[in-house]
Amino acid sequence: MDAVKIRQLFPILDQEVNGEPLVYLDSAATSQKPLQVIEAMEHYYKWNNSNVHRGVHTLGNRATDLYEGARDKVKSFIGAESAKEIIFTRGTTTAINTVAYGYARQRLKPGDEIVITPMEHHSNIIPWQQAAKATGATLKYIPLQPDGTISIEDVRATVTNQTKIVAMMHVSNVLGTVNPIKEVTQIAHENGAIILVDGAQGVPHMKVDVRDLxxxxxxxxxxxxxxxxGIGVLYGKKEILEQTEPVEFGGEMIDFVDLYDSTWKELPWKFEGGTPIIAGAIGLGAAIDFLTEIGLDAITEHENKLVAYAQEQLSTIDGVTIYGPTKRAxxxxxxxxxxxPHDTATVLDAEGIAVRAGHHCAQPLMKWLDVTATARASFYLYNTEEDVDRLVGGLKKAKEYFGDVF
Structure with a gap:
C-alpha cells in the first residue's frame, strides 16, 4: 500500500495550514474524503436527484437503485447475511439509540442488567444510563486492566444470567484498545444476553465480519x-430486528395507516421513516468501493506500522506520557x-498539524486515567512516517516553548 499515492486522492490534504503543509492526524474524529466519494455524491445531485421508493419515473428508479445498491455494498462489506439486516441511520449515535429505545426499553425490567465498560464513548454510555433509569435495570461495568484493556476473566465475572444486554466498543477512540468482541459475544450468549458493538473505530480500520463475530x-x-x-449503519440479526420497535414514525416506514392504528413495513424500511439520507448512502457506497479496492488488511497493516513507529518516536521525548496498551489500533x-493538551494542540496547529485535544467524549475514561483531557494523534491510510516525524518535531517545539514559559 502506497500511502503517498493514496494521499493524492484526497483533495483537502493538498493545502497549507498556517504556512505549513497540512498533516491531518484527527481521523478518529472524522476521516477525509477521496475524490471518488465527492464525485459520486456530486453525480447523484447533478443527474439522479429524486426521492426513493415512491415514484415510477426514471430519476426515481435511478435514485432507488443507487440507494439500495449502497445497502447491498454495506451488507457485503461487513459480511451480513441479508441486506434486510442493514439499517441506514444518521450515524453510530442514532444506531445505538435505536437499540436502546426500540429494543432494550421494551424488554428490560428491575433486576435485569446492562453491562458496558468504562472506556466507552458517551454515545455508548448515556443511552444505557437512560434505559436503566427508565426500566429499573442495573448498569454494570467491566473493570479495566492497568493498561486499558479488559480481561476475559473480568467479563465472565461481570456478565451473569441476569444480564440482558452487553454494549461494548470494538476499538477505543482514546486508548486504541481492540476489544475481544468474539469472546465477549460468546460469554453474553452463554448467559442469554444480546450484544451491541460500537464499531465506529472498528469498521474503518480492520476487516469486520459480523457473522464471524x-x-x-x-x-x-x-x-x-x-x-x-450524516450517514451511518445499524446492523442487526434479522430475528432480533423484527423484535425491535421503530423509534421514528412517518412516511416510508409504514405499511398501512388507519385513523387509529398503523402497521409497519418489513425490514429494513420500518426503521427508515421519512426521506432517507440518499446522497449520504451513495457516498458511503463509494467509500466502501474505495476501501475495498485498497484492502482492509493492507490498511490495518499500514496503521499498525505507523502506530508502532509513533509510539517509538514519542517515547524519545522526555515528559511525554502515552496512554493505553502497547498493542493497539x-x-x-x-x-x-x-x-x-489544548495548548499542545494549538502549538501543533501553528505547525500545520491537526490533532484532537479534550476528553474525546469519554469523561469516565479520563477520570480513570486521572486526567482532565489528553491530546490524540489518529492515523489512517493517507498518513505516512513523515507525518509522525512532523508530529514529533512539533511536540519538541511545544516543549521548548512551554519550558521557557514555565
Missing amino acids: DCDFYAFSGHKMCGPT GLVTFNLNDVH
Whole structure:
C-alpha cells in the first residue's frame, strides 16, 4: 500500500495550514474524503436527484437503485447475511439509540442488567444510563486492566444470567484498545444476553465480519471511513430486528395507516421513516468501493506500522506520557507534562498539524486515567512516517516553548 499515492486522492490534504503543509492526524474524529466519494455524491445531485421508493419515473428508479445498491455494498462489506439486516441511520449515535429505545426499553425490567465498560464513548454510555433509569435495570461495568484493556476473566465475572444486554466498543477512540468482541459475544450468549458493538473505530480500520463475530447488533458511521457525514449503519440479526420497535414514525416506514392504528413495513424500511439520507448512502457506497479496492488488511497493516513507529518516536521525548496498551489500533493518545493538551494542540496547529485535544467524549475514561483531557494523534491510510516525524518535531517545539514559559 502506497500511502503517498493514496494521499493524492484526497483533495483537502493538498493545502497549507498556517504556512505549513497540512498533516491531518484527527481521523478518529472524522476521516477525509477521496475524490471518488465527492464525485459520486456530486453525480447523484447533478443527474439522479429524486426521492426513493415512491415514484415510477426514471430519476426515481435511478435514485432507488443507487440507494439500495449502497445497502447491498454495506451488507457485503461487513459480511451480513441479508441486506434486510442493514439499517441506514444518521450515524453510530442514532444506531445505538435505536437499540436502546426500540429494543432494550421494551424488554428490560428491575433486576435485569446492562453491562458496558468504562472506556466507552458517551454515545455508548448515556443511552444505557437512560434505559436503566427508565426500566429499573442495573448498569454494570467491566473493570479495566492497568493498561486499558479488559480481561476475559473480568467479563465472565461481570456478565451473569441476569444480564440482558452487553454494549461494548470494538476499538477505543482514546486508548486504541481492540476489544475481544468474539469472546465477549460468546460469554453474553452463554448467559442469554444480546450484544451491541460500537464499531465506529472498528469498521474503518480492520476487516469486520459480523457473522464471524456473531454479534447481535453492530453500529458504525460513514464519516470515519472516507464517507460523508450524516450517514451511518445499524446492523442487526434479522430475528432480533423484527423484535425491535421503530423509534421514528412517518412516511416510508409504514405499511398501512388507519385513523387509529398503523402497521409497519418489513425490514429494513420500518426503521427508515421519512426521506432517507440518499446522497449520504451513495457516498458511503463509494467509500466502501474505495476501501475495498485498497484492502482492509493492507490498511490495518499500514496503521499498525505507523502506530508502532509513533509510539517509538514519542517515547524519545522526555515528559511525554502515552496512554493505553502497547498493542493497539491506529492512534496514540498522550500528554506533554505540565502542558494542557489544548495548548499542545494549538502549538501543533501553528505547525500545520491537526490533532484532537479534550476528553474525546469519554469523561469516565479520563477520570480513570486521572486526567482532565489528553491530546490524540489518529492515523489512517493517507498518513505516512513523515507525518509522525512532523508530529514529533512539533511536540519538541511545544516543549521548548512551554519550558521557557514555565
